[in-house]
Amino acid sequence: MPLSHLLRSKGLRATPKRLSIMKILQSCTGPLTAEEVRARVADVDLVTVYRTLQSLHAAELAHEVRFKDGVMRYELSGGHHHHLVCTDCGVVEELEACDVEPLEKKVLKNSRGFKTISEHALEFFGLCNKCA
Ligand SMILES: [Zn+2]
Ligand SMILES: [Zn+2]
Ligand SMILES: [Zn+2]
Structure with a gap:
């Protein structure tokens, strides 16, 4: 569109x-x-x-x-996704897959006071090929 x-x-x-x-x-x-x-x-x-x-x-x-x-x-806004960020030069890579759902279930199971999780934010940090 x-x-x-x-x-x-x-x-x-x-x-x-x-x-x-x-x-x-x-x-x-x-x-x-x-x-x-x-x-x-x-x-x-x-x-x-x-x-x-x-x-x-x-x-x-x-x-x-x-x-x-x-x-x-x-x-x-596109599909839900996460990022991989270089801590040296700041380059950002878009990650396509989100495998967090099983973790959300586990978090809820272990929680004492929460009934639902509506969203999450998760970014990964490391060194890109150029900076490593
Ligand atoms: Zn870098
Ligand atoms: Zn993105
Ligand atoms: Zn996700």
Whole structure:
């Protein structure tokens, strides 16, 4: 689906800024911080980038991803997945499979106070081929 249709399907106007920010997210292989998005979009200030990313997230068009540095990163919503992050150069690899479900079941079984798990966040850290 074209990005403009995606926006409209969520009740958001397809403004040029929203579209260019979504295009940046779409063209990058890993999640981006608001700063990184701003550096790649012409004529947009950081506040606008933050607001746009938040509205995309609220409309479930973008995922929030947090690595160890605690900085919020965003990527377009696709299938649920995890990331492998190089602790040296910061390169990010998208992982396709998620094998966490058995672990969720175990966590719930061992929990004393929880009935359900609705989501999880899991990122892996290590050294890429170049940095190792
Ligand atoms: Zn690396
Ligand atoms: Zn990703
Ligand atoms: Zn998962």
